[in-house]
Amino acid sequence: MDASSRQSALDRLTAHAPFLARLAELNPDDVARYLSEGTNAALAEVSAPPVSDDIMRTLRQWRGRMALLLALGDLSGEHDVATTTRLLSDFADQACDAALAAAFAERVPDEKPRGLSVIALGKLGSHELNYSSDIDPILIFDPETLPRRSRDDPGEAAVRIARRMTEILSARTGDGHVLRVDLRLRPHPEVTPIVLPVEAAISYYESEALAWEQAAFIRSRASAGDRALGEHFLSAIQPFIWRRSLDFRQLKEIGAMSDRIRDHFAQGQAFGPGFDLKRGRGGIREIEFFAQVHQLIYGGRDPSLRVPATVDALAALAVAGRIEADDADRLSGHYATLRRIEHRLQMIEDQQTHCLPTQAAALDCVARLDGEANGTALLAMLEPVVADVGSCYDRLVAERAATTGLPRDEDSLAAQLIAAGFDPPGAALRTIAEWRGGKLRALRSPAALDALETMLPELVKALGAAPDPQATLVRFDKLVAGLPSAINFFHLLGAQPALARIATRILSLAPTLADALGTRAQLIEGLIDQRAFDAPATKEQLAAEWAPGLAALDYERLLDRVRDHVGERRFAYGAQLVAGATDPLAIACGYSELAEAALQVLADATVAEFVAAHGRVPDSELVVLALGRLGGRALTHASDLDLIYLFTGDHLAESDGPRPLGATTYYNRLAQRVTGAMSVPTAAGKLYDVDTRLRPQGAQGPLVVTVDSFERYQREEAWTWEHMALLRARPVYGSDAAKAEVQGIIDDLLKIPRDPAKLAADAAEMRSKIAAHKPASGALDIKGGPGGLVDLEFAMQVTQLVSGQCHDPNIAAALGCMKAAGLVPPEVVEAHGLLARMLVMLRLTAPEGEPPTAAARQLVASQCGEPGWSQLLAAHDAARQEIANWWASIRPGQENGK
Known part of the structure; x- marks a missing residue:
């Protein structure tokens, strides 16, 4: 910034802002340094005064110097609006600290200030303070740590200190004032003391607070005093501020409050002289409300939106896709313009005003202070800004417009x-x-x-x-x-x-989703976010999304929150199927990624709890192997999880914790707890059914065995069907090294040369036993019955083991490989795609195995690529015939054997 710009700013200030002109006369050294070196250099020479008996005078002199230099930095363009408001807010923080220190020093001179915190709300809370704004803090104290005189009641001592702090800041003397302090935002200000016990304040905000108070705390922070106490208070009331379950009644009340403000300040007032830049239609408050209403709707589920400053909030909302990027950019620019002119109004005589002057000469003065030619030019610049803001806000409130309702006649x-x-x-x-x-x-x-x-x-x-x-x-x-x-x-x-x-x-x-909705009606809230219809997330994306909200939870609350997350996401995936928005096979993969993400989080937390009690087994860890549909990344809406638990290292080792356990006992108890974390219903409902019967020796064997024991069993004792099951096995929990070790064992086992005839005979015998034990439940039993998915899996698994090829646990991927290798009829690949999609859709629309309702049939057909139900049934019958033919070509006469 060149010297001429600085001089121009000083000339405009002197000519059009009497308050600042008087400060320039009182502080010539600051003006000289500003002109020669710039605003930041001049500010570097200004610091908060020490606590002394003369604190009233020195604070006011400091405030005058800061007001002058910040105004010059603003007018010269050395500081933009965001920088100016942040520096004003930093000054207010320091002033509150200084006044509080002085109040403590007067009452308890030998004690350091502690046990009393200043919680900033409004523009101070978001570092957006005006030149002449009130500050709107809530004061809290801790009776246990507040220093006081020996006979003082803690509450009385806190009130006296708070009252003195307020007086030091607000009292008007010959040197002016420092900050006007408005304490009326505290709960029930007509009856409560000006400073509140911290636990009583927490209790109020957890149980009684009003809608506008929730909105106010979006812009809140511990700004002065005992900041650790303030952070404790704000952390405790986060669930009140950022509610996962939306309260649209409160949003309606907040919107009504905005409407009342608009009616009061803008009714009958056309834009022009006298317009209220803060409260009028298209003014500052409407931009703030625009951001805050979106934050209240989405911030409970998206921590990235919990930013206090208005422009930062608009940017975060745009990045998250909650508002249009163009709207965010325009409103941010308009906010800077309106705040800049608001500052010009307040610079003139240090008045807390937001209204453009009604008299032409006064309006010209404001315009020229800003560098405009006259008031007419200023109005011409502001009018499109105000109109655009008002239009954006109109669109926001349109959905709250009153409806005529339904007639009662x-x-x-x-x-x-x-x-x-x-x-x-x-x-x-x-x-x-x-x-x-x-x-x-x-x-x-x-x-x-x-x-x-x-x-x-x-x-x-x-x-x-x-x-x-x-x-x-x-x-x-x-x-x-x-x-x-x-x-x-x-x-x-x-x-x-x-x-x-x-x-x-x-x-x-979808009866399955309808039942879930009946149990938890708030599940529908997750669909407000259009991203609920994006492609299913990977387990890595889910873990990153959940991490901020899970980090500080204890174990029991973590179990509930993970169940909430899984339930919401599973419901959203089901809604995608109902909407016909996503391929059922992609959703099946999404269900699997969701289950893996839940397993990772819950197993990590369970291991940490267990380690705290029993330590770790040296050079050992838990590994979880998924089989079946989870192993193959193809879960349906309500699939069980087929898991095998293993552990690495020596089974004779012992854990190193305060209550040591032998390795086998250690891991069996740990695995039981992991299973419980995944399956036990809590207050948040059920998560998954976990089936561990595919482990070595089945339900009769130990829940967990060593990796070495697992390999030895598979090589020496396992039945043919157990090796067939390994074709769908995949390590899903453990370190990369441990998972690679287990995967290597599986790969080696699957490469063992087989006797084709014996393998086919074993498979045929097992398939017959399954058919006898669990016959098909009807024509639409997609898995059972001739030519169903079970027949398909048996045929392909025999082929995979005989050929030693295409050992991908995902059936679709394995079939693709087999088709390329000439190991499967091409028609079977298409048949699998059809039946797999039908399975996913029918689990949602006809979960009891009955035919879907007439209304659901068209949805199922469309999602399976057929124009109607009759065509789907014909395609289904043809697909089953192709699979049955392939299985018949592989299946020989039955023989006994392993």
């Missing part, structure tokens, strides 16, 4: 129901009448009935558009009947009409 309501798709409307009329009459437990409060009326119009549209409106209405009624309260669920559907359409489609087509 039966004839009128019947006509609307018929138009929506309920013909005849009688059953729907009775159901809605029962809802409105409060027959269901969840609809017995006035708030619930109000929420019902808000969402009924969109709900009826969505239900009427379902493939079977009457059946879907019955399922929705059953869902609501199971809810303890329907208020938030109804507010959610009312605020997000697209979710109502998805929910009704799920209820109509």
Whole structure:
């Protein structure tokens, strides 16, 4: 920045800002250093005064020097708006620290300040302070650590210190003031003391706080005083600020508060002289609300959005795909413009004002301070900014616009129901009448009935558009009947009409998902995020996504949270299938990655708990081997997990912890706990069923054996079918070295030369036993019966073991390899694709093995690549015939043997 720009800024300040002009006269050395060396060099010579008896005067003199230099840096362009507001906020932090230190020194002179914290909210909380802004802190104290006089009650001592700190900052003397302090944002300010005990404050925010208080704490931090105490308080109330389960009633209240502000300050006020830059339509507050409402909706599930500063929040929302990048860029630029002009208003006479002057001369003064020619030019610059902000905010609040609701007159309501798709409307009329009459437990409060009326119009549209409106209405009624309260669920559907359409489609087509939704209605919230319909995540992506929210949890809470994460993601994958958005085979792989991610997190946590009690077995670790559908990366919505537990090292070793155990006992107990972590229902519900019967010697053998024992058993004792099962085996937990060791053993075992005739005979005998023990449940038993997936697997496994080729645990990949090698009829590869897709879809739409409903049949057919149900059945029969023919060509007469 050249000297002429600095001089121009000083000239404008002197001519148009009397308050700052007086400060320039009082601080000539600062002005001279600014002109010769720049703002930052001048600021480097200004520091907070020491605590002394003269603290009132020295703080105010310091404030004057800072105000002058920060204004010059702003006006000259050496500092942008973000830099200016951060430096103003840093000054406020230091001033609060200095005033608090002085208050402590007066009352307990031999003690260091501790046990009292300043929690900054609003613009100070987000490092966005204005030139002449109030600060809005909440003060908390710890009765156990607050220094006090011997006879002082801790609460009285805290109030006296807080009151003195406020006086030092706010009292107006001949030198002015430092900061205006507004303590009215504390809970119940009309009856509570100005400083609150920390545990009482935590209790309030956990149980009683209001919607606007949640929004206020988005921009909060421990800004002064005992920062460790402040961080403890803010950490404790994070679940209040960032709620995983959305409360759309609160969002509605926050939106209503914004609407009231807009009505109060902007009704009848066209943009022009007198416009309120902060509260008017298209003003600063609407940009802040725009960011905060999105943060409240999504921040509970996405920690990357928990940033206090408005511009940073807009950028984070854009990166996360929650708002358009262009909207974020424009609103960020508009925010800087509006804040800059707001600062110009406040520079003139150090007044806390946000309104453009109504008189032309005063407006010209503001314009020229900013470098504009006159007030007309300033208004011309601001008008498109304000219009664009107002337009963006209008779009945000449009979804909260009042609806006309459904009529209560039966004839009128019947006509609307018929138009929506309920013909005849009688059953729907009775159901809605029962809802409105409060027959269901969840609809017995006035708030619930109000929420019902808000969402009924969109709900009826969505239900009427379902493939079977009457059946879907019955399922929705059953869902609501199971809810303890329907208020938030109804507010959610009312605020997000697209979710109502998805929910009704799920209820109509997917009983498995409908049951999950009935148990946890908040599962639907995960679908607000359009990324719920992205391609399924890998286990690495899932682990990275979950890590921030799991890091600080104890073991029991971790079990619940992982179940929440898995349930939400599994529900979202099911919704993708119902929406026809993703290939069922991709979802099957996604289900598998999800299970692996859960296993990794829970096994790590279980091992850590176990190590704390029993130590580690030297040179040894747990390895988990997946078989079946998890081994093959092809789970369905409700698949079991087939696992084998192994451990490396010496089985005679002993752990080195406070309660040592022999290695075999150690790992058997550890594996039991891992199984429990994966399978035991908790308050958050069930995770997976775990089947460990494929281990050596089956259910009669130990739960865990050494890797050496596993290899020896497989080489010397295992039945043919156990080697066939190894074709779907894959190590999924353990160090890379341990997993590579186990994989190497499996690879070697599968390369052992086989007697083709004996292998085929063994396989045929085992297949017959399976058929006798578990016959096909019907024509649509995709796995069992002639030509089903079990026949396919037996045929391909015999071929893989005989040939020694294509040992990929994923069936589709192995078949692709076998096709290239001429080991499988090409038609069988296509048959597998069809049956595998049918299996995934039928597990969702007809989980009990019955044929899917008429409404679901078209969905299943489409997801399997067929135009309709009859064509799918024909393709299914043809596919089974191809598989049956292949298995018949391999299967000989049965002979006994291993």
